[in-house]
Amino acid sequence: MYLNRDISWLSFNERVLQEARDNSVPLYERLKFLGIFSSNLDEFFRVRYPVIVALSKLDKKTRHRSNLMNKADVQDLVHTTINEQLNRFGDILCNELIPALKERNIYFYYNEPIKEQHVAEVKEIFLANVLSFIQPVYLGADTGNNFLPANNQLYFVVSLRLKEADGLKHVAINIPSSKLQRFFELEEIDGKHHVIFIDDIVRYNIKLLFPGNEIESVYSIKFNRDAELSIDNDYAGGLLEKLEKKIAKRNDGKASRLLAEKGIPANLSLFLASLFNVEVSDVFEGGRYHNLSDLMSFPVFDKTLLYKKESPIPYPPISSREDLFSIINERDILLHLPYHAYSPVLSFFNQAAINPDVTEIYITLYRVARESHIVNALISAAKNGKKVTAFIELKARFDEENNIKWSRVMKQAGIKLIYSDASIKVHSKIALVTKKTTEGFQNYSVISTGNFNEVTSAFYTDHVLMTAKEGLSGEIAELFQELAANKKPEDISALKFRELYVTKINLLDKFEKFIGNEIKRQKKGGQGLIRIKVNNLEDPGFIDLLYKASQAGVKINLLVRSICCLIPGVEGMSENITVKRLVDKYLEKRNGCQAYSGYASPG
Incomplete structure (x- = not known):
């Protein structure tokens, strides 16, 4: 019995959110954890979500034969989990971190009107810095253009009532954060720092792009596209050249998600989904601002709100000139x-x-x-x-x-x-x-x-x-x-190694022997104990060996950073296994295992 790897990964990203909620973490670092959560989720939609969708389209017999969960168990659960996480994300940012920034005299414009003192400055920034990067594109089959929204780029979809035409026209406006910067610092007011999204600089000046026309609505959107590169085993063209061609087309991959601002009318989201070939089930509603991975680059006004910088220990204590x-x-x-x-x-x-x-x-x-x-x-x-x-x-x-x-x-x-x-x-x-x-x-x-x-x-x-x-x-x-x-x-794979543990050659066999030794120790009346620290644990062969050891009475302590498909605490299968998941200041990548006997294996 195994936990689905994607559901497990989402629980890992949930722990990143927990770091953002933790009051013991410095304030700017909590913002960064929100940025890490957002970045992780974008990669999930580019790499894993297309796989989930593809698996959901397999017939029931194939899914059963391959021991795969059905569509309702995975795709729907993924949707529900992500929506709940996004709601928690918004709650942490709006109700905890932004008020905490204000207490530190840092005013972050977030879904609110611009103060009168900043209106002229915001307009000047738009005209002097931003406008030259704006490229409006009219949308619709009747326009004759072949516009394709870039992966992970920010856009507004603007609905217009043109003077010379009946009905609504929809226009995509790019938000040039990748060309400029996501955050702009505005003039201080009463000693308080002020920060604004480039999104709001564009939004508050968007009427300048359509003089004389009525703007019906403005909604923020972005697309994630399938980023996985499939390379076959034919080397005739050369792997390097093949990869270059694949990379050039990566941002043109099939859209795996359309993320739209909450409240977007159903007819508008359906129009966008149809125009850009997105499944309706892959349309998600989020907040007003997307790509919040950019929170990792939020302007720093107070370095005491960051983790204290630690100097690494020089080891061995030698100079660079010594041999x-x-x-x-x-x-x-x-x-x-x-x-x-x-x-x-x-x-x-x-x-x-x-x-x-x-x-x-x-x-x-x-x-x-x-x-x-x-x-x-x-x-x-x-x-x-x-x-x-x-x-x-x-x-x-x-x-x-x-x-x-x-x-x-x-x-x-x-x-x-x-x-x-x-x-x-x-x-x-x-x-x-x-x-x-x-x-x-x-x-x-x-x-x-x-x-x-x-x-x-x-x-x-x-x-x-x-x-x-x-x-x-x-x-x-x-x-x-x-x-x-x-x-x-x-x-x-035919090589015989004694010291090296190599995947595809001897790693699983060595691990099986390692587990077997501890099972023997337990059966002889010893106190069998195994400690393992890994990035991910999803290989069924390894998991089955750990289940076997647990059933023999061996105590197993696992420390797993990300994916863990092993299910602990199940009577008769894994009741002797405990799992702890680790997310902290540093990205934990060290792997290793240790048995009660003191025998250890580096990961």
Whole structure:
């Protein structure tokens, strides 16, 4: 028995809302959590909701055979849950956070008239900064235009009574927040800061766009479009080129949601749904303002309303000039990000790039920084005559363009690039450096639960292990050799590893043995105990093993950040399993498991 993964994900996003409601969280951070909730929900509608809709259209026999919940269990429940969450979102923002901002002398215009003192300033901002980006488009089959609203962009739909025509005409007005900014600071009044949406700057001046015509109504809307990229296994055209073509069309994908301002007339929402090919069931009503992920960039007037900035601990306590390879020879280095500084990882690659004894560097790249220090170190290494091989995952969702950009730069620098099979994603983050010594060659490896990304290392919790241990580094070298040979996944799966736990090769088998050992301990009269921390838990094979351990009496404590399809506390199945979900200041990404015996496995 498993919980539906999308319902579980929505419960995760609910906990993001809970952070926004928590009075112990600094005020600006509560605004940011609302922004994170909104951003998460937009991605859900771009990636997961189209899948839910597609599954709902399967016949009952197929759904039953595939162990899928029916339409009423999923799509309707998703609608209900999201609508309830959006109502809570509005309540938190309007009844808690905006009043709290006012108490701090920060006046946020939100669905209210502009004060007389600001009318002229708002008009001036519109004429001087905003108007040149406005592009009105008349809507309707009779207009002859092929206008397609962009994904996740803000629009007003304006209903007009034209002087020279009968009936209503509908016009789409873009809100150019992506070209300018979402929030504008207005002149202070009595020492109080004032902030206004660009939406309201456009709304309050919209009559200037249609002189002499009567404006019947103005409603805000936006569309989410299916963003998933499907790539087949045919490499004839090249994976990179295929992805570029797919990305170019991503924002033209089928609309998965039309979000409209609450109170929009039914005939107008039906007109928009029909015009832009949106299912009526995929029309949602929200508040006056959309894309509230922008709350993450709300102007900061008081830094005491943010989390206190924490300086990472320098570990190991060495200078950037010291030879990191010598230190790793003496002992492993285990970093706990972001509590430890990321500088040892950067030093590892920087030193490898210029060390005359380093001969080879291998690395997997999933999501790298826009101006990646690590990739630049790899380029430096290649220019210094070292053999550099990068296994780059082009299909990292919404980072495909950045990865393609870096692929071209690395290729031009002489780095050998390997792309994953189109049917899988390479999600591991490992690196290997080979160095000449007086006794031959020495391998140094880096294993990370997070990306090789110096930006996200500041707010994602991750582990990074740097080691020269022969067994582990030897297996990583063997894995890279297989990947460099462009082996197919089914060929690589034949590898035998003792130290490495690799998905598609031995991870499930190793986990089964891990669980089995603790079941044996429990049956011998011991106190079986397993602790696991993961991002997501949805694989039926893993869940079944945990159910089996629970049924044997093993106590299991799970700490899961996002999706958890395991159902705890069910008598005869999972009564010995407890699940806690973690959302906090940092994005929790560290994975690991530990048994009562003290045996541990890094995620």
